[in-house]
Amino acid sequence: MTEEQTNKTANRRQFIRGGLRGAALFVFGAVTTLLGLQSRKERTVWQIDPNKCIACSKCATNCVLTPSAVKCVNYFPMCGYCDLCTGYFEPNPNALNTGAENQVCPVGAIIRQALEDPYYEYRIDENVCIGCGKCVVGCVQFGNGSFFLQVRHDKCVNCNECSIAKVCPSDAFVRVPASSPYIFRAKENQS
């Protein structure tokens, strides 16, 4: 090919390329405006809605982290401080003491401390809790429901698609704004 022809082809190619670039820019602009109009400023994080959670124990096994980023929380204003805490003790416990045979928590994460008689305080050690939810089942069935599972955001890596959310049988995982990332039970809203 002659030089002139090569130049011509080169210019034609550049022109087509330029045109395609322009088209691509236009598409990007459209997408940005479309999304920009409805996008939010703040990102969202995952959280468990305790009103939907059935404490199936999938939170303990499906998180990408080990131990899971889901931990049990005791919401003290709702706690009854009962001597026989149904979230702490197995059903029909042998004795009301801290013996391993009486506890329902498989890793011993609940710390029971006697206050004035007959009240006891139940605290959860988050470093030990694995988020299996066994205490939640007992508390909600027979107690006040002050135990519930929550995603702890100092541990959660906030995956784009939460592996637990995918398998949650009651669809209890929701996206909440990062500035108020906890859903506690109703009593908090009342007070």
Added chain:
Amino acid sequence: MSEGTTQNKPECATVNPQQLRQQIGLKVAYIAGAFCVLIAIAMFISHLRFKAYYPLDSIGLIELKQKLVENPKDESLKIQIRKLDLELRTEHERHLRFVKTGKILFVIGVVIFVSSIQTAFWRKKLCVIKNKTRVSSIDKKFYQSSGAVMLVVVCLTSVGFIIVKTSQTNIPNSSALAKASSPLVEVLPSYKEYLQQWPKFRGPFGDGTTLYTNLPTKWDTESGLNIIWKTEVPSNGFNSPIIWNDKVFLSAGNAQKREVYCYNANDGKLLWQTAIANLPGSPPKPPDVPDYTGFAAATMATDGKRAFAIFASYELAALSFDGKIVWAKYMGEPKNPHGHASSLLTYSNMLILQLDQGEVEDKLSKLYAFDGATGKVIWQTQRPVSSSWATPLIFESGGTTQVVTLSVPYAISYSITNGSELWRYEGIGGEVVSSPAFSNGRLIIISPSDKIIAIDPQGRGDITKTKFVLWTSDENVPDVTSPLVTKNYVFTITTMGILTCFNASDGKKLWDHDFGADFHSSPTLIGDKLCLISQNGDVYFVKAGEKYEEVSLFKMKDKFHASPAVVNDRLYLRGEQYLYCIGNKVAMASK
């Protein structure tokens, strides 16, 4: 341009410092690589072992705890459990710490590996072997590349094909739902949903109890207090309304026409009315039926997909929820002195009809189970009884679902699946109108104005003189209304207006109260209160407890024969003039 024929020697230059760097780098890389692999294997093995120890699943612990339950005082067992528990937990924590350190070591190993690789091969000299030229002609290139592309497409398509062929779906598609033809394809609402409706006479359980408790104990038609709506209904029908979701069904009929009506449960508007007529085999003029029964005494029933109705002319019809007749049958010429009154029942995909007629020796009485979708008879049993007007009851006892029928002289219970007789009781006399009721393992049946009998339905065969007859009582026995049974009490109301409370376990009368009014509608239990409605429109709410305690009493300006229906925190009452929908208006406003 050279086609690669001049030089055959590879152009690899070797310089000493470069080679040294390469050798050292490679050696370090091998060591680091091996280190990483070892760490990875170690963590994997630990992971596998840990899975076996996972505290939630430890079988040993569960077994020990089980043993402790059997021997609660065994101290050595407790010590064993605590020891095992501590072991498991320390293993668990040790594993977590091991994994944590392992991760850090692995990362360090990878970093060393990568840096040594990079230092070894940074700007390494390359070997270019010239005669292995990659230059090829343009058409060869084109055909080769296109061939590869099409090969990949073929592979993907075959994979996709296999996926499509091996997948199947269980969900019935929408056309099958619309056709509702074969029961195998059609899926009916779940039992849970069934219990939340009022799908037949005396409710989902058939005994006048309901799951809904948020209902007012006072309402007034004049002022409109707690009346959500009221709508005019035809008066020639004593049947009670039935409700499914937002549709209310009832029927009415006379010698000229028989019709099914459907109202909107939210506002009372009439959605449709469909006439049942000209069924194949039916005579042009229906038989005479006394006015005190009417053509439409039998309450309708629904299975969530179709509404079923039967008239004293023995016309049986199934209608879809938009008013079309799905199927209809004429059950032959009725031989019933008072006119048919047994209400229909639904259970799963079945429609149960008790058709008692004639005398015992006529052998005309039958119990039918139809397939609700098609009207085909699933089973039918001939019964050695004469005419009756009570409605059968479906209940579950000891793992078997039974349908018990009340007639003269027997009360007979059949298995719902195939109609085989389970047990019978002899001793019912008179004109049987009161239907049975069941609660807590006790079945209460009534021989009108004669006696109330409590039966344990786990017996088999003729149980008349066995221990399965728990008790009988002859005090204040009703002859029209059906009893209401709770865990501890049995309540009956006689036609004259005497409400009696019996102890359910032994039949002793605890108290009675005379309202001085006439009752045709059976009591309904709402929460812990009985709701009773007299024929004149007196409404009584009485505590269902160990002594008579009136909660409220007021009057409605209408006449009532039907029993109320309670669904979704609303009470539907059919009077002679109107159908009323009653509910807590305050609750409505906040919604």
Added chain:
Amino acid sequence: MNLRVKLILLLCSGMIFVSQFISFGIERFPPPDFEPGTYTMPQATKPLPRAHYWEYIDMALLLLALSLASYFVHKKRSRKHIFWLALFSIFYFGFIRKGCVCPIGSIQNVTLALFNNGYLVPFSVVFFFLLPLMFTLFFGRTFCAAVCPLGAIQDIVVWKPVKIKPWLENGLRIIPFVYLGLAVLFAATGSAFVICEYDPFISFYRLSGSVNMLALGGIFLVIGMFLGRPYCRFFCPYGAILSILSRFSKWNVYLTSEDCVRCQICDVACPYGAIASPTPISQENNPKISRWSIFGVIGLTILLTIGGAYFGGKLSVPFSKVNYVVSLAERIAGEESGKYKGQTDESKTFREKGGSIEELYADALKIRGNFATGGAIFGAFIGLIVGLKLIENRFTPQTNIYEPDRASCVACGRCYSYCPREIVRVRNLFKLRSIKKQE
């Protein structure tokens, strides 16, 4: 035992499992009134996630990294600088940010936001999606070179890369488009984020994950030592988009401004097979591709597009099962018809919450309908891409020099650091500059 304990034991012995009540916290035992001063109730801890301003820092760093990458690739043309920037990306975008949200995954978020009004995508995600695209439009795939944490980690473990035959490479380049189509289809129907689920390197950056994910990452890294950038070349869906855009970017990676001597060193240096070899100018003994092949290729494109649309629609039944609602409906339908015995957690919870089965079926069928439409579009898209690839193959310009293939070059900078003509040019430039300085 006090009254409370008696009550609780009574409840427990009755063992009334009312599953509905698990949802609502019913206060059965009133909380005690403590004397003020005797007991301070502990506050519920609510640790917050990363502060909001970090999002801005991420966006700024992305912009900075992309600018630097483009500068290093085109202006500085130094492999060393690209390498160190890649290390920084691995460190920050990989280990610190744990590889999430990355531009590759952001495809799904953007798709979901476009098709689902209920999902609002945070602006930083849109930014992460668009910025590398914009840069590629002008500078080529500099994002892949040193900014993408997945690409960077594959780049630094390259050891003894083997060469794949160019025609095989050409064929396998279809797969990223299939992956892209699937990712968009599943994200648009709100079923799954498949890119995130099958991301091989995220478990490595999080240093945690299921055995499957970790194994996948390990396998990809080990393969990456012997086959350069396997994920980038044959799977990355974002790379599919970038390869389209970089075909008409303003500036591309070029080897040297001097004449090519066809020494092939660049081709050997490139671990990714991204150097396009020359095709001889047609002469008498070099056959041309026939003119008929033009019609063949265009006809095939149309055929493939239509065939793809038809076939894609058929995939609705198996693909829709990925969706949670559809799989639940399938399970419930199987249980209702007796095909499955027993219940799963999902079906049990659904029934206990009193869900309407008919509504569930209706929802599932609607989603399946979406999959049918989406699947058809997906099939047509793949058919079109394949056709366009064939057309591109047909119309490759004839050249007699080696140069980086615009679509597949990831701008790693190895080729021009090895090109002998380039080395000579730079050395002369350096000499010239030092002479000038002396003057």
